[in-house]
Amino acid sequence: MMAICTGCSLLCEDIEVDFKDGRISTTKNLCRKGLGRYRSLYTERASPRVDGREAGLDDAISRAAGLLKEAKRPLLFGWSNSTLEAQSAGLDLAQKLGAVIDDTSSFCQGELLEMVLKGELPTCTLDDVRNYADMIFYWGSDPSNSHPRHMSRFSYYPRGEKRQRGYDEDRTAFVVDVRLSPTASMIKEGFFKLAPGGDASFMESMLAALGGKIPRLQDKKKVIAMVNTMKRADFGAIFPGLGLAYSMKGRMDILKRLVDGLNETSKYSVIPMVGHFNMRGFNQMLFEKTGFINRVSFADGVEHGPKQSIIEASKSCDVALIIGSDPISALPGGVARSLAKIPTIVIDPHRSLTSELAQVIIPSALSGMEAGGSAIRMDGVRVEFEPIVQGGGSLPDVEILKRIAEAV
Amino acid sequence: MLSVMEIYQLTPKTNCKKCGLPTCMAFAVALLGKEKKVVDCPPLMEEAKYQAKREKLIEAMAPIEGASETGLIIHEEKCYGCGNCVVACPVNVANDPKGTALGFGPTNDKAILVVEDGVVKCLNVEECRRFGPNKILCNACTATCPSKAIEFV
Numbered sequence: 205m206m207a208i209c210t211g212c213s214l215l216c217e218d219i220e221v222d223f224k225d226g227r228i229s230t231t232k233n234l235c236r237k238g239l240g241r242y243r244s245l246y247t248e249r250a251s252p253r254v255d256g257r258e259a260g261l262d263d264a265i266s267r268a269a270g271l272l273k274e275a276k277r278p279l280l281f282g283w284s285n286s287t288l289e290a291q292s293a294g295l296d297l298a299q300k301l302g303a304v305i306d307d308t309s310s311f312c313q314g315e316l317l318e319m320v321l322k323g324e325l326p327t328c329t330l331d332d333v334r335n336y337a338d339m340i341f342y343w344g345s346d347p348s349n350s351h352p353r354h355m356s357r358f359s360y361y362p363r364g365e366k367r368q369r370g371y372d373e374d375r376t377a378f379v380v381d382v383r384l385s386p387t388a389s390m391i392k393e394g395f396f397k398l399a400p401g402g403d404a405s406f407m408e409s410m411l412a413a414l415g416g417k418i419p420r421l422q423d424k425k426k427v428i429a430m431v432n433t434m435k436r437a438d439f440g441a442i443f444p445g446l447g448l449a450y451s452m453k454g455r456m457d458i459l460k461r462l463v464d465g466l467n468e469t470s471k472y473s474v475i476p477m478v479g480h481f482n483m484r485g486f487n488q489m490l491f492e493k494t495g496f497i498n499r500v501s502f503a504d505g506v507e508h509g510p511k512q513s514i515i516e517a518s519k520s521c522d523v524a525l526i527i528g529s530d531p532i533s534a535l536p537g538g539v540a541r542s543l544a545k546i547p548t549i550v551i552d553p554h555r556s557l558t559s560e561l562a563q564v565i566i567p568s569a570l571s572g573m574e575a576g577g578s579a580i581r582m583d584g585v586r587v588e589f590e591p592i593v594q595g596g597g598s599l600p601d602v603e604i605l606k607r608i609a610e611a612v
Numbered sequence: 613m614l615s616v617m618e619i620y621q622l623t624p625k626t627n628c629k630k631c632g633l634p635t636c637m638a639f640a641v642a643l644l645g646k647e648k649k650v651v652d653c654p655p656l657m658e659e660a661k662y663q664a665k666r667e668k669l670i671e672a673m674a675p676i677e678g679a680s681e682t683g684l685i686i687h688e689e690k691c692y693g694c695g696n697c698v699v700a701c702p703v704n705v706a707n708d709p710k711g712t713a714l715g716f717g718p719t720n721d722k723a724i725l726v727v728e729d730g731v732v733k734c735l736n737v738e739e740c741r742r743f744g745p746n747k748i749l750c751n752a753c754t755a756t757c758p759s760k761a762i763e764f765v
């Protein structure tokens with residue numbers, strides 16, 4: 205049967221799955237990363253627990269509701285691996301509780317995505333890229349690892365309406381990174397290696413070349429040649445990744461100036477390489493509701509700021525609900541220490557370091573396989589999906605959240 | 613990848629012609645082209661003094677003998693299943709304008725390269741431009757692989 209993959213924010217829709225004795229036997233078109241997501245159906249699954257002991261699902265849900273009800277400043281964190289339906293139920297719960305809500309974008313692609321959602325950076329869909337782009341630019345991103353089918357499905361290799369002749373004649377690619385990544389190894393002539401943290405000054409030298417000046421840094425001739433090629437392109441797409449997000453934190457105005465400059469003579473769009481399958485969905489939904497993409501407290505109207513980020517809020521909150529995320533292994537140690545001091549509720553299909561420390565564990569169905577719903581692809585396109593296997597006793601995230609909200 | 617010279621170094625280098633070829637160098641070329649097997653060299657197989665060479669040659673030839681008729685070797689453990697090779701292969705594209713040409717998985721069963729269970733697989737090898745006597749030295753698939761998971765011998 206046909207299925208979609210929730211292994212990354214490309215949400216590939218052409219996956220063929222065969223079953224044998226109720227289990228997945230073979231898959232077609234799924235990349236290795238996506239296969240890992242599918243195989244995780246059968247490994248490290250979570251089961252309901254309360255205070256370190258096995259419990260029934262109903263007990264776990266009512267204990268979670270009890271903890272949240274008593275909390276003075278509850279924190280609801282995660283969300284990028286949940287469906288839009290679950291995210292919406294989570295927002296309702298946050299408002300009802302007057303809670304702080306934040307997601308993983310808070311420490312990765314948030315800044316960039318916010319600029320895209322606010323219209324500060326022009327954007328387009330990946331289908332536009334496939335049909336029209338003759339210039340693609342990976343900056344601090346390595347799709348071969350993070351989004352394995354990005355280049356074959358959309359950016360470089362496929363034929364499109366205006367790009368019928370294939371990548372070697374129709375498209376040019378550049379890669380900027382601090383190391384010769386697997387992606388860069390395919391695009392050797394278009395690869396620029398930067399020193400760590402060198403993104404801003406490299407961008408400045410591109411801006412200089414764009415303005416007809418001699419760049420002060422880097423390999424001058426190569427930068428000038430690149431910028432001239434970029435100016436001549438009909439349709440360019442820039443894919444910034446985590447490398448750029450970390451290196452340019454707080455200085456994204458330079459990127460904006462570069463994109464604006466390129467758009468004076470050509471057409472350039474930016475699509476941030478968000479990782480988890482529905483991070484953009486959460487950011488978009490919160491933005492529509494509050495004008496902010498993350499770090500919001502509903503305690504007193506809508507408050508936004510660094511105090512409401514997971515990093516700070518984990519210190520000031522007295523209960524945390526963590527859904528579809530493993531902050532204890534993914535975030536700096538300070539967050540782990542703070543979370544270890546307060547009661548935590550984990551909703552997740554899998555066991556994790558975070559769930560090891562949790563007071564309450566509520567297992568959930570794996571979205572895309574056991575649970576249907578919808579999600580927003582990295583480029584803003586909405587994708588809907590149906591479950592392809594039985595949930596094996598776990599409820600979809602949305603049901604769990606609704607039941608918690610009812611019991612609060 | 614193994615070169616003709618490296619293989620030649622592991623033959624007896626006596627040009628005895630028992631393999632049916634005029635020289636050991638010709639035998640090395642034939643080994644690389646998969647037209648001969650190590651066992652086709654009687655002295656190497658039978659004479660004790662070539663034991664070390666024999667073992668080394670058999671070991672060196674193992675991946676080549678496991679390659680497809682076009683000489684394609686797949687290192688599954690390195691493959692990301694990214695599909696670059698599938699979409700870049702000109703034969704796949706010509707045979708499937710609504711599928712692989714547009715970046716999707718194959719929509720018919722003519723594809724040479726497909727991704728199954730997260731790794732690349734070679735089917736319909738006779739369709740490959742490198743197949744048979746009139747072969748063209750196409751390398752669109754290996755050139756677009758980010759992890760060197762596929763190569764030609």
Ligand code: SF4
Pocket residue numbers: 209210211212213214215216233234235236237238239351352353354
């Ligand atoms: S590229 Fe992403 S969505 Fe597509 S199959 Fe791989 S992991 Fe799944």
Ligand code: SF4
Pocket residue numbers: 623624625626627628629630631632633634635636639652653654655656
């Ligand atoms: S049989 Fe062996 S030793 Fe004799 S010519 Fe052929 S390869 Fe060389």
Ligand code: SF4
Pocket residue numbers: 700701702703704724725739740741742750751752753754
């Ligand atoms: S050599 Fe060419 S025709 Fe053969 S599989 Fe590779 S890309 Fe396709």
Ligand code: SF4
Pocket residue numbers: 690691692693694695696697698727731732753756757758759760761762
């Ligand atoms: S062989 Fe290379 S190009 Fe083909 S799917 Fe595997 S990693 Fe990608």
